[in-house]
Amino acid sequence: MTKPFPHTPTFMTIDEPFRFEGELFDLEVEGTIPDELDGTFFRVGPDQQFPPKMGDANPFNGDGIVTAFRFKDGHADMQHRYVRTDRFLAERAARRGLFGDYRNPFTDDPSVKNIERTVSNTNVVAHAGQLLAMKEDGPPYAMDPRTLETRQLWDWHGRMKATSFTAHPKIDPATGELVGYAYAAKGGDSRDIAFYSFDRQGRMTRELWFQGPHASMIHDCGVSERYTVLPMIPQMMDVERIRRGGILFQWDSKVDQVYVVIPRDGEAKDIRFFRAPNALPGHVINAFDDGGKVYLDLPVVNGNVFWFFPDAQGRHPDPSSLRTQVVRWCFDMNSPSDTPTASVIAEISAEFPHVDDRYAGRPYRYAFMQASDWTKPYNADKAGPIMGFFFNTFLTMDMNTGKTKSWFAGDTSSTQEPVFAPTRPDGPEGEGYVLGVVNRRAEHRSDLVILDAQRMDEGPIATVKIPARLKYGIHGNWVPATTFPR
Numbered sequence: 001m002t003k004p005f006p007h008t009p010t011f012m013t014i015d016e017p018f019r020f021e022g023e024l025f026d027l028e029v030e031g032t033i034p035d036e037l038d039g040t041f042f043r044v045g046p047d048q049q050f051p052p053k054m055g056d057a058n059p060f061n062g063d064g065i066v067t068a069f070r071f072k073d074g075h076a077d078m079q080h081r082y083v084r085t086d087r088f089l090a091e092r093a094a095r096r097g098l099f100g101d102y103r104n105p106f107t108d109d110p111s112v113k114n115i116e117r118t119v120s121n122t123n124v125v126a127h128a129g130q131l132l133a134m135k136e137d138g139p140p141y142a143m144d145p146r147t148l149e150t151r152q153l154w155d156w157h158g159r160m161k162a163t164s165f166t167a168h169p170k171i172d173p174a175t176g177e178l179v180g181y182a183y184a185a186k187g188g189d190s191r192d193i194a195f196y197s198f199d200r201q202g203r204m205t206r207e208l209w210f211q212g213p214h215a216s217m218i219h220d221c222g223v224s225e226r227y228t229v230l231p232m233i234p235q236m237m238d239v240e241r242i243r244r245g246g247i248l249f250q251w252d253s254k255v256d257q258v259y260v261v262i263p264r265d266g267e268a269k270d271i272r273f274f275r276a277p278n279a280l281p282g283h284v285i286n287a288f289d290d291g292g293k294v295y296l297d298l299p300v301v302n303g304n305v306f307w308f309f310p311d312a313q314g315r316h317p318d319p320s321s322l323r324t325q326v327v328r329w330c331f332d333m334n335s336p337s338d339t340p341t342a343s344v345i346a347e348i349s350a351e352f353p354h355v356d357d358r359y360a361g362r363p364y365r366y367a368f369m370q371a372s373d374w375t376k377p378y379n380a381d382k383a384g385p386i387m388g389f390f391f392n393t394f395l396t397m398d399m400n401t402g403k404t405k406s407w408f409a410g411d412t413s414s415t416q417e418p419v420f421a422p423t424r425p426d427g428p429e430g431e432g433y434v435l436g437v438v439n440r441r442a443e444h445r446s447d448l449v450i451l452d453a454q455r456m457d458e459g460p461i462a463t464v465k466i467p468a469r470l471k472y473g474i475h476g477n478w479v480p481a482t483t484f485p486r
């Protein structure tokens with residue numbers, strides 16, 4: 001590589017390229033890591049290997065790099081390794097960026113015409129003996145969960161025919177099934193959606209194809225015992241636009257939120273499309289059902305959070321002007337109405353939710369999230385300007401009341417998505433720990449903090465010191481040691 005990276009917001013402050021792979025054995029700890037923490041916190045984020053071919057890139061275009069924090073007997077070890085996607089390998093061989101703009105193959109170097117473009121930077125999910133590194137514009141890559149070696153592009157033994165797969169599948173804790181979907185499932189900006197289930201051995205048990213009302217982003221899903229809900233975000237896709245040099249997604253404030261409700265054992269004729277006024281449905285907290293009524297909890301924002309996917313006039317709101325409500329939608333499958341009812345659980349800028357995974361798809365009480373608390377101070381002189389997504393607080397939310405217990409990371413810090421680890425397999429819901437990376441922006445370094453999920457406001461019980469900077473990650477998961485026996 002002979003070119004420098006551009007000095008643009010995607011590549012500045014804590015998001016300067018890091019590009020380092022390695023291992024750290026027995027990390028330094030302040031406080032005490034609980035002995036019962038036995039498992040791995042896997043997380044992934046973008047870290048572009050080479051300067052962008054097009055001069056700049058949006059934050060979602062970077063190569064996926066996975067971190068594994070492995071906990072055993074009060075110790076923590078760390079591995080940090082790129083996903084060896086076909087794209088990563090092609091660019092490494094050429095020692096330069098060959099792929100162009102985000103989800104725009106028309107801007108690629110001709111030499112990579114038939115190479116899979118996905119960068120697997122959005123989520124890492126453990127299923128059927130594999131760690132799947134995922135991004136919604138392509139199939140996952142399977143990795144060895146113990147070494148983080150990349151095994152192969154994963155299409156479930158050739159059974160998964162869609163050209164992409166969500167980065168937010170859900171795992172049914174009762175059956176071990178992985179439930180997911182693909183949008184634009186025949187490529188480009190097709191309205192085709194494919195719904196999939198795979199059993200705990202990774203065998204495909206369900207495949208259902210249908211068309212949505214339009215082609216738009218479907219980033220996450222809710223999965224209850226009997227239903228799957230796909231929130232369609234009013235970010236409209238248009239391949240003709242990227243052919244002309246534009247951006248694949250465009251915010252349209254005239255388009256409704258559409259919630260697609262799919263009976264997990266049903267047929268295409270059983271699918272229902274519910275509509276709610278224009279807004280941005282965020283990450284799904286959880287879903288549950290009573291047979292006829294399906295409930296979906298998620299933050300809903302009153303405008304477009306993706307400043308790099310603006311509207312037709314090139315406009316996007318100032319992030320600090322947006323308002324978030326944590327909403328519980330109810331979709332009544334026995335009513336002919338296509339309007340869901342909504343109850344607002346809380347008004348708080350909280351996102352990147354996790355629940356106690358043993359309660360996924362079931363009635364539950366607790367959510368663990370990060371929040372942007374703009375009432376708290378930020379020392380830009382020491383910590384640098386805020387660019388892009390910014391969160392500074394971890395919280396536990398009681399979904400029955402909307403009340404929260406929170407911990408503010410400090411005026412020179414920002415947080416990344418937290419995960420939840422239960423104290424013991426048969427313990428009560430929400431008894432356990434919240435683990436999350438905190439960026440110490442003034443020190444250009446990161447920590448991993450461990451908080452008591454029920455006493456978040458008391459601060460970390462352990463701080464695992466990382467003598468390096470972990471760029472802003474996207475998603476991750478806690479995986480108990482029993483999932484991948486040593």
Ligand SMILES: [Fe+2]
Pocket residue numbers: 122168219220283475
């Ligand atoms: Fe996501």
